[in-house]
Amino acid sequence: MNDYRLWYSAPAAGWAQGLPLGNGRLGAVVMAAPHREVWSMSEVTYWSGQTDPAPTSGGGKAALEEMRQHFFSGDYEGGDRLAKQHLQPAKQNFGTNLGLCEVVIDFEEQKQEQVSGEAGHFRRELDLTNAVAGAVYQGKSAVLHREVFASHAGNLVASRIWSSLPGEVSFTLSLVNGTEPFPAAAADGDSLEFRSQATEHIHSNGACGVHAKGLVKVEISGGTIHSGNGRLTVTGADEARIYFAVSTDYRRTGPEWESESRSTIEQAAGKGYEQLREEHIADYRREYDKVSIQLGRSDKADLPTDERIQSLGRDGVEDPQLFALFLQYGRYLTIAGSRADSPLPLHLQGIWNDGEACRMGWSCDYHLDVNTQMNYYPTEITNLGDSHLPLMRYIEELAQAGRPTANRLYGSGGWVAHVFSNVWGFTLPGWETSWGLNVTGGLWLATHLIRHYEYSLDREFLEQQAYPVLKEAAAFYLDYMCVHPEYGWLVTGPANSPENSFYPGDPGEGAQQLSMGPTMDQILVRELFEFCLMSAELLDRDEDFQRVLQEAISMLPPLQIGKKGQLQEWLEDYEEAQPEHRHLSHMFALYPGNGITPGRTPELSGAARVTLENRMLQNELEDVEFTAALFGLGFARLHDGEKAYKHISHLIGGLCFDNLFTYSKSGIAGAESNIFVIDGNFGGTAVIAEMLLQSHADEIHLLPALPAAWSTGAVSGLRAKGNTEVDAVWNNGQLTSAEIRTFSPGTVTVRWGEQRTSFQAEAGGSYRLGSRLELLP
Incomplete structure (x- = not known):
C-alpha cells in the first residue's frame, strides 16, 4: 500500500x-x-487588471506629522480622519488571478x-x-x-x-x-x-x-x-x-x-x-x-482519504500516517505550484482557482499580512529552497514598485508596500485604512529573503539580492519612523496591527484600528535592522550605515507584557475590541522570528502562551485555516507537542475539504461560503516540520515538540539553518539516532531534550549521533 x-x-x-x-x-x-x-x-499569470497611474502625493512628512500629533495626544478619531484623507487610495484596476x-x-x-x-x-x-x-x-x-x-x-x-x-x-x-x-x-x-x-x-x-x-x-x-x-x-x-x-x-x-x-x-x-x-x-x-517521513500506521491508513479526514475530525481517532501524508502533500503542492523558474509566486489559492475568491470582495492576490508569507513557511525546512526563488524575485520587483509609494505618500526614501499586492506593482495602502494601512506588509514579505539566506548561507544571494533590497527597506523606516515624545522610542505609525482593533479608552467610545508603534511593526523593523547590520559587517561595507543602524536599534521599543499577562499587541496595553480575532501578527517574534524562545526569554514565552490560550478560549473565535496553523506553530515553538498536535489535528480534521485543501469558514472576513485558501496547507506542513525539528535559536533542536501520538517514527532530509540537513529516528518518544549533514563549515550545536552537543563541522561532512547525542564513528 x-x-x-x-x-x-x-x-x-x-x-x-x-x-x-x-x-x-x-x-x-x-x-x-x-x-x-x-x-x-x-x-x-492569467490576471485581470493593469498598472494604474500612481496617485498624487499623500501629503508627505507634513501630513504624517499632523496625524501623529493627534495619535500622541490621544485623539485617535482625529488621527484616523487625517489618515483616511491622506493615506486611503481609491480602488482602481487591481485585478485578480482568474481561472x-x-x-x-x-x-x-x-x-x-x-x-x-x-x-x-x-x-x-x-x-x-x-x-x-x-x-x-x-x-x-x-x-x-x-x-x-x-x-x-x-x-x-x-x-x-x-x-x-x-x-x-x-x-x-x-x-x-x-x-x-x-x-x-x-x-x-x-x-x-x-x-x-x-x-x-x-x-x-x-x-x-x-x-x-x-x-x-x-x-x-x-x-x-x-x-x-x-x-x-x-x-x-x-x-x-x-x-x-x-x-x-x-x-x-x-x-x-x-x-x-x-x-x-x-x-x-x-x-x-x-x-x-x-x-x-x-x-x-x-x-x-529529498524528504521522507514515517510517523507510524494505524488501521485507518487503508481507508479512502475523505473517510480518514472525517474520522479524525469526528472521532479524533489516531491516524499518524495521515499527518505524514499531510506534510508530503504540502511539499507536493509547493513543488506543483512554485518551481525555481516559475514566473510568479504562490497566491491566495496557490496556482489553482475555484472562482470563489474572484467573485467576492476577496481576490486571488498576494495578501501581505500572513497569507503569502505562510505559503512559504515550510519551503526551507522541508528542503525545497529552490521553490522559494520566485518569491525572492517578486520581492525585488515589489521593492522597485514601492519606491514611488514611499516618496509620494510619506516623503521618504527607500521602498514600502502595504497590506496586499498584485502582478501590476501595487504597493499602496488598501482602500480602507482600518485594514489597509499595514505599513510593514512589504517588509513582512521581505523577511523571506532573510529566511532563505539563513538556511542556505548563500553569500552571492546575500550580496546580490537580499542585502540590497533589505538595505533599501531599512532606509525607508529610518527616514519614516519618529521618536515617541513620551517614551523616547523609535516608532512607526499611524499603522494597524493586521487586521485587529482595540479600545483606546472606554469601550463605549468605540474601537480604533490605527495607532503608533504596533508590536508587529517593531518586531519586523528590529529584525530588519539587525539583519542589515549583520550583513553589512559580513560583507565589510557601509560603515556609516552600520553606525546609524546601531543607534536606531538601541531606540526600538522592547516587547511588553500586558496587565493580563499577555504579549501586548500594541505599544499601549489596549483592550482588544475583538479578542476572538483570527490574526496573531504580533506573535511573529515567536514564529517565524526568534525574538521569543523558551530558553532565552522565558517571561516573554509565558506571555506568548497566555496570548495563545486567551485567544483559544473565546467562544466566537474566528476559526480559519491560517489561525489553526498559527496556533500549532506557536505551541510547537513553545515545545508543547500536545497542544501543537491538537491544532494540526483540527486543521486537518475540521478545516480541510475532501481533497485535503484547507479552507476559511463561511461568514468570516466576508467569505460567502467555505472558501479554499491554500495557506493552511503550507502552514500545517510547517507545523509538522517544526514539531520534529527547529533551528531558530543557534542550535539544531531534534524532536522539540513530539506528541505522544507520534511516539515512534523517522524523518530524513529536513533542513536546518546554517546550510544543514538532518535525519532523526526515535522510538517510544526517545531519540535513537540522528545524522547531521553539513554543507558549510562551522560550529554545530545539536539539542535533544536537555542534552546538547557541539562539534566543528566541515563542508560536505556527515555526522552520526547516538541516543545521547554522542558522535558515532
Whole structure:
C-alpha cells in the first residue's frame, strides 16, 4: 500500500473533491467520475487588471506629522480622519488571478455484456510519489484507465486513456470558457485552439487583463477522431493521449508567445507519451525525494482519504500516517505550484482557482499580512529552497514598485508596500485604512529573503539580492519612523496591527484600528535592522550605515507584557475590541522570528502562551485555516507537542475539504461560503516540520515538540539553518539516532531534550549521533 496517495472510491462531486496537479505555472484540478472527467485549468499569470497611474502625493512628512500629533495626544478619531484623507487610495484596476477554462471529457457508456469484475467499481487517486492523478472504472465489458499529470519538464498537461480491451475508448472532449470572450475552434482535425482574456468586473473595469492562447491535442491508437461543433469526438480507440498547453502575453511585447503552445505540444508529441511521463517523474522526484517521513500506521491508513479526514475530525481517532501524508502533500503542492523558474509566486489559492475568491470582495492576490508569507513557511525546512526563488524575485520587483509609494505618500526614501499586492506593482495602502494601512506588509514579505539566506548561507544571494533590497527597506523606516515624545522610542505609525482593533479608552467610545508603534511593526523593523547590520559587517561595507543602524536599534521599543499577562499587541496595553480575532501578527517574534524562545526569554514565552490560550478560549473565535496553523506553530515553538498536535489535528480534521485543501469558514472576513485558501496547507506542513525539528535559536533542536501520538517514527532530509540537513529516528518518544549533514563549515550545536552537543563541522561532512547525542564513528 502506498502511504503517500490520496484515494477515493466515490466520484468527485465538485471542485473541492478534485485532485490538484501543477507544473509551477499551469494548474489543474481533476474532477473524475465514471463517465466524465473535468480539468479545471488555471495559469499563474492569467490576471485581470493593469498598472494604474500612481496617485498624487499623500501629503508627505507634513501630513504624517499632523496625524501623529493627534495619535500622541490621544485623539485617535482625529488621527484616523487625517489618515483616511491622506493615506486611503481609491480602488482602481487591481485585478485578480482568474481561472482559465475547463477541459470536459465525456465517456461513452459501454453497452456490451459484463465480462468480469464488479460493474460500476470506481477508484480515483493522486500519487504524491510520482505526481500523477488517475482513475479506474469497471464498466460492463472492460476496465477503463485514465491518468493525467502536469509536467514541469514538458511545460504542459498530459493524459493517457486506455482500456483493458481493444476498441473500447470513446469520448468527446470540449472546452468550457472561464472568461469572456473565449473563441475555440477545431484545428488540424485532432486539436482545439482557443483564445481568451482575463477580464472581470469586480476587481477591475471588465476591459483590462492578460491575453491567453492555448491548444488541446488528442492522439489516438486505433479508432477514429472527428472534430465538429467545437469538440473532438473519439470513437472505438484502443488508447488516447491528450496534451494541453497555454501561453499568455504577461510581460510579453512580441507575437512569439502566440505560437508557443503549438510548439510545446509538437515537441511533446514528438517525444511520445511514455518519455514525457518519465521525464516528468524524474524532474519532480529530484525535489520530492529529498524528504521522507514515517510517523507510524494505524488501521485507518487503508481507508479512502475523505473517510480518514472525517474520522479524525469526528472521532479524533489516531491516524499518524495521515499527518505524514499531510506534510508530503504540502511539499507536493509547493513543488506543483512554485518551481525555481516559475514566473510568479504562490497566491491566495496557490496556482489553482475555484472562482470563489474572484467573485467576492476577496481576490486571488498576494495578501501581505500572513497569507503569502505562510505559503512559504515550510519551503526551507522541508528542503525545497529552490521553490522559494520566485518569491525572492517578486520581492525585488515589489521593492522597485514601492519606491514611488514611499516618496509620494510619506516623503521618504527607500521602498514600502502595504497590506496586499498584485502582478501590476501595487504597493499602496488598501482602500480602507482600518485594514489597509499595514505599513510593514512589504517588509513582512521581505523577511523571506532573510529566511532563505539563513538556511542556505548563500553569500552571492546575500550580496546580490537580499542585502540590497533589505538595505533599501531599512532606509525607508529610518527616514519614516519618529521618536515617541513620551517614551523616547523609535516608532512607526499611524499603522494597524493586521487586521485587529482595540479600545483606546472606554469601550463605549468605540474601537480604533490605527495607532503608533504596533508590536508587529517593531518586531519586523528590529529584525530588519539587525539583519542589515549583520550583513553589512559580513560583507565589510557601509560603515556609516552600520553606525546609524546601531543607534536606531538601541531606540526600538522592547516587547511588553500586558496587565493580563499577555504579549501586548500594541505599544499601549489596549483592550482588544475583538479578542476572538483570527490574526496573531504580533506573535511573529515567536514564529517565524526568534525574538521569543523558551530558553532565552522565558517571561516573554509565558506571555506568548497566555496570548495563545486567551485567544483559544473565546467562544466566537474566528476559526480559519491560517489561525489553526498559527496556533500549532506557536505551541510547537513553545515545545508543547500536545497542544501543537491538537491544532494540526483540527486543521486537518475540521478545516480541510475532501481533497485535503484547507479552507476559511463561511461568514468570516466576508467569505460567502467555505472558501479554499491554500495557506493552511503550507502552514500545517510547517507545523509538522517544526514539531520534529527547529533551528531558530543557534542550535539544531531534534524532536522539540513530539506528541505522544507520534511516539515512534523517522524523518530524513529536513533542513536546518546554517546550510544543514538532518535525519532523526526515535522510538517510544526517545531519540535513537540522528545524522547531521553539513554543507558549510562551522560550529554545530545539536539539542535533544536537555542534552546538547557541539562539534566543528566541515563542508560536505556527515555526522552520526547516538541516543545521547554522542558522535558515532
